[in-house]
Amino acid sequence: MDFSRTDRISSSIQKALAQIIRDEVKDPRVGMVTIQEVRTVRDLSQAKVYFTVMDEEQGKDVQKALQNAAGFIRHQLGRQVQLRTVPQLIFVYDTSISYGNNLQQLLEDTIRKDESKNQDAED
Numbered sequence: 001m002d003f004s005r006t007d008r009i010s011s012s013i014q015k016a017l018a019q020i021i022r023d024e025v026k027d028p029r030v031g032m033v034t035i036q037e038v039r040t041v042r043d044l045s046q047a048k049v050y051f052t053v054m055d056e057e058q059g060k061d062v063q064k065a066l067q068n069a070a071g072f073i074r075h076q077l078g079r080q081v082q083l084r085t086v087p088q089l090i091f092v093y094d095t096s097i098s099y100g101n102n103l104q105q106l107l108e109d110t111i112r113k114d115e116s117k118n119q120d121a122e123d
Contacts, residue, residue, distance in 0.1 A: 006040045009083070013047055014038040016080045017089075020073055021066070029058070029065040036094045040087055047087040050094040059093040066091040 018035045037050040053062050066073070070089045078086040 006042055006044070009044065010038040010040045010047065012081050013040065013077065013087070016077055017049060017073065020076045020080070024076055025069055025073065027065045027069055029061050030069070033062060044083065044085055044087050046090060048090045048092055050092050052094050052097050056098050063091050063093045
């Protein structure tokens with residue numbers, strides 16, 4: 001499968017950001033952050049960084065902390081990834097995992113209710 005140049009750059013940025021956030025960002029609000037995906041626009045002027053955190057309630061606070069540290073993170077990124085222009089970083093809290101967990105819970109509840117109805121009908 002061929003990957004476009006922006007896909008390869010996005011992948012490199014994702015790996016570098018994970019390391020930078022883990023090792024160099026000292027903000028206490030930024031704890032266990034997982035970089036889910038990086039989407040870089042074709043001209044490399046912007047990169048949307050989708051992330052998740054262990055505690056869903058802290059998602060917006062972590063997003064603000066990352067956005068405040070974006071200049072520092074971008075500077076560090078420029079040192080690690082060899083690009084003519086380092087893209088502007090836009091951090092986006094990814095709610096797809098929590099949405100998927102909620103959907104899974106709803107499905108399990110529905111299955112349990114159906115099994116309970118079937119059990120009652122057999123008795």
